[in-house]
Amino acid sequence: MSSMHYSNRQMCTGGHKTITMPCYTKIMTCDSICGKILPCGQHQCQRKCHDGYCTKTSEKCKQLCQTLRNNCGHMCV
Numbered sequence: 201m202s203s204m205h206y207s208n209r210q211m212c213t214g215g216h217k218t219i220t221m222p223c224y225t226k227i228m229t230c231d232s233i234c235g236k237i238l239p240c241g242q243h244q245c246q247r248k249c250h251d252g253y254c255t256k257t258s259e260k261c262k263q264l265c266q267t268l269r270n271n272c273g274h275m276c277v
C-alpha cells in the first residue's frame with residue numbers, strides 16, 4: 201500500500217507561510233494578502249498572494265495616500 205500522491209510542502213511564492221500543495225501545482229500561493237511595499241514606497245500590495253511582480257512597470261499605483269503629498273503620482277485626498 202503506497203500512495204502515489206506526494207504533496208509539496210513549500211514556502212508560498214510571496215514568502216508568507218509554508219503551505220502544502222499537490223505536486224502538480226506549479227505556483228504556490230497562499231490565501232494571504234501580498235503585502236509587499238509597492239514601488240511608490242507608500243502602499244502595500246493588496247492583491248492575494250501571487251506570482252511575479254506586484255505591479256506592471258507601466259502601471260501606476262492607484263491607492264490613495266492618507267496624507268496630502270506633492271508629486272507622488274497618486275490620487276491623494
Ligand SMILES: [Zn+2]
Pocket residue numbers: 212213214215216217229230231232249250
Ligand atoms: Zn503567500
Ligand SMILES: [Zn+2]
Pocket residue numbers: 234235236245246247250253254255
Ligand atoms: Zn503583490
Ligand SMILES: [Zn+2]
Pocket residue numbers: 238240241242243261262263274
Ligand atoms: Zn502608492
Ligand SMILES: [Zn+2]
Pocket residue numbers: 264265269272273274275276
Ligand atoms: Zn499619493
